[in-house]
Every structure is written in structure tokens, then in C-alpha cells.
Amino acid sequence: MAATADRRFKIFAAADGFGQPLKDAVVAHLRAHPSVAGVVDLGVDKYYAAAAAVARSVASSSASDPALEARGVVVCGTGAGVAIFANKYPGVYATHCAAPADAVNTRSINACNVLALSGMATPPDAAAAIADAWLATPFRAPCPASGDAPWPEDIQLFFDSAPAEMAAIPEGSDSACAICCLRKGMEFEPVGIIPGGEMRIVRESPTSAYVRFKAGSVEPAHHHKFGHDLVVIRGKKKVWNLTKKETYDLVDGDFLFTPAGDVHRVKYLEDTEFFIRWDGHWDIFLDEDLDAARNAIDAELGAATCK
Numbered sequence: 001m002a003a004t005a006d007r008r009f010k011i012f013a014a015a016d017g018f019g020q021p022l023k024d025a026v027v028a029h030l031r032a033h034p035s036v037a038g039v040v041d042l043g044v045d046k047y048y049a050a051a052a053a054v055a056r057s058v059a060s061s062s063a064s065d066p067a068l069e070a071r072g073v074v075v076c077g078t079g080a081g082v083a084i085f086a087n088k089y090p091g092v093y094a095t096h097c098a099a100p101a102d103a104v105n106t107r108s109i110n111a112c113n114v115l116a117l118s119g120m121a122t123p124p125d126a127a128a129a130i131a132d133a134w135l136a137t138p139f140r141a142p143c144p145a146s147g148d149a150p151w152p153e154d155i156q157l158f159f160d161s162a163p164a165e166m167a168a169i170p171e172g173s174d175s176a177c178a179i180c181c182l183r184k185g186m187e188f189e190p191v192g193i194i195p196g197g198e199m200r201i202v203r204e205s206p207t208s209a210y211v212r213f214k215a216g217s218v219e220p221a222h223h224h225k226f227g228h229d230l231v232v233i234r235g236k237k238k239v240w241n242l243t244k245k246e247t248y249d250l251v252d253g254d255f256l257f258t259p260a261g262d263v264h265r266v267k268y269l270e271d272t273e274f275f276i277r278w279d280g281h282w283d284i285f286l287d288e289d290l291d292a293a294r295n296a297i298d299a300e301l302g303a304a305t306c307k
Contacts, residue, residue, distance in 0.1 A: 019075030235272025
């Protein structure tokens with residue numbers, strides 16, 4: 001089956017240890033394929049990490065390089081695990097295919113852009129045939145599921161709207177993380193010692209809290225008797241660990257652990273909300289006043305701007 005002449009592909013590939021030999025064979029086959037402009041071999045990792053690397057690359061390349069159609073190939077022992085984790089990424093449609101007919105069907109019906117293969121069950125020559133069929137088949141093409149005939153009009157109408165509706169599912173989902181659900185309707189109490197901050201203790205010992213600060217707020221250098229973990233829900237903050245002489249720029253989804261006793265100072269660059277957890281009861285010991293903190297931060301940020 002010949003690929004459509006005007007379609008060119010950039011393919012990302014990765015595998016786990018069970019899938020590496022088949023991945024290497026498929027990569028070599030694809031590099032010789034006339035419709036493939038390039039193959040990026042992302043190597044070997046745990047099956048979920050390999051799948052994530054390919055899925056991220058396909059999702060980002062699809063938006064940044066419209067001249068090439070980004071595709072991915074992922075291989076593990078069964079082909080199932082890599083498909084599961086590749087499909088966690090929006091805009092990625094991964095399918096395990098055991099035969100060329102599977103590849104034709106999933107391209108026609110699902111617009112599959114990541115091919116998952118079984119390193120234990122699929123020999124290299126069969127995998128090459130599957131990959132060729134996958135590259136050759138456009139979305140909504142005749143396929144075994146349609147009796148190898150054009151899809152009827154009602155199915156064609158379904159295909160007209162399906163891609164946009166598929167892409168919108170993560171945005172329109174009613175699901176949310178547990179922390180975000182917890183935050184709904186929450187009443188906050190001011191952090192009296194630090195202007196601009198509010199918090200709500202969610203649980204005591206081990207203690208957790210949801211905290212928010214206004215843009216421009218500053219936490220003077222301070223320390224706690226406990227170590228604490230935090231994850232930024234939204235916003236942007238800069239943390240100076242003065243004990244370790246390290247600086248961290250934190251944005252949505254970033255995590256930071258600060259050990260007990262470490263003196264740290266914080267500047268909130270945007271309105272910021274974060275979830276924090278520690279062992280024991282809340283305490284805070286200031287190591288400088290607010291004016292000293294602001295002066296130190298302004299001096300450092302000003303010096304960085306002048307560099």
C-alpha cells in the first residue's frame with residue numbers, strides 16, 4: 001500500500017527493554033521510507049516514560065511544524081502499556097496494532113497518530129507491514145471495518161465533527177484534581193504575620209493547608225521546625241533557600257521540598273495558590289523583617305536585570 005504522495009512525516013520512536021529490538025528494526029525501516037522526512041529515536045526507558053517522551057514530542061511537534069505530520073511509534077512487551085500512557089496526552093491517539101488491518105482501521109476511524117507495537121508478539125517483517133499501512137491510510141479512508149468501501153453518508157457526517165470533538169474532551173471534562181475540588185467554596189484566614197497571604201488548614205497532624213498570596217507579596221526570610229512539601233496549583237513564585245544558597249522559580253504544577261530549619265525567602269510574581277503539607281503543628285520563625293526582605297529581593301532582582 002503506497003502512502004499518499006503529498007504527505008510527509010516526522011516520526012518519534014521509543015521503547016522499553018522488551019521492545020527495543022523491534023523498535024530498532026522499525027526505526028531502520030522507517031528511515032528508508034520515502035514518505036518519512038526524519039525519525040527521532042528517543043531511545044529506551046521504562047515503558048511509561050518511553051510512551052510519555054514520544055507523546056510529548058508528537059503533541060508539541062504537531063503544533064510547531066505544520067509542514068510535517070508528526071507521528072509516534074512506541075514499543076513494549078505487549079504494546080498495551082505504552083498505548084495506555086501515550087493516550088494520557090491531549091491530541092495523542094495511540095493504538096496497539098497486531099496486523100495491517102488494525103492499522104488501517106484505526107487510521108480511518110480514530111486518526112491514530114501513535115502506533116503501539118508488541119515487542120514479544122510481533123516480528124520485524126510484520127511490524128514493517130503494519131507501519132506501512134499506518135502511514136498509507138488517511139483519516140476516514142475505506143478500511144476493513146467499512147467493508148473496504150467508502151463510508152456511508154451518516155458516518156461521513158460523524159467524521160466531519162469527530163476530530164474537533166475529540167480534541168475538546170480534555171477542555172470540556174468535568175473531572176478535576178482532588179486539590180482543586182477541595183479548594184471550591186473554601187474560606188481563608190489571613191496570614192497575619194505576612195501581608196497579602198491567606199491560608200486554610202485542611203488537616204491536622206500530618207498537617208496540610210491551601211495557601212494563596214497576592215502578586216507582589218513577600219515572605220521575609222524565615223524557617224520552620226518541620227520540613228514541608230508544596231505544589232503550586234497556579235501562579236508564579238520565586239524562592240530563595242538562604243541556607244543552601246539555592247534559588248527556585250516555581251510555576252503551575254511545580255513541587256518543592258524545604259527541609260526543617262532551612263531559612264528561605266519568597267517573592268510572589270503573580271497571584272499564586274499552592275498546597276502545602278508538613279508534619280506537626282504550624283509554626284514560623286522570622287529571620288528578618290519585611291523591609292529587609294523587600295530590599296534584599298529588589299537588590300537581587302535589579303542586579304539580575306542589569307546583567
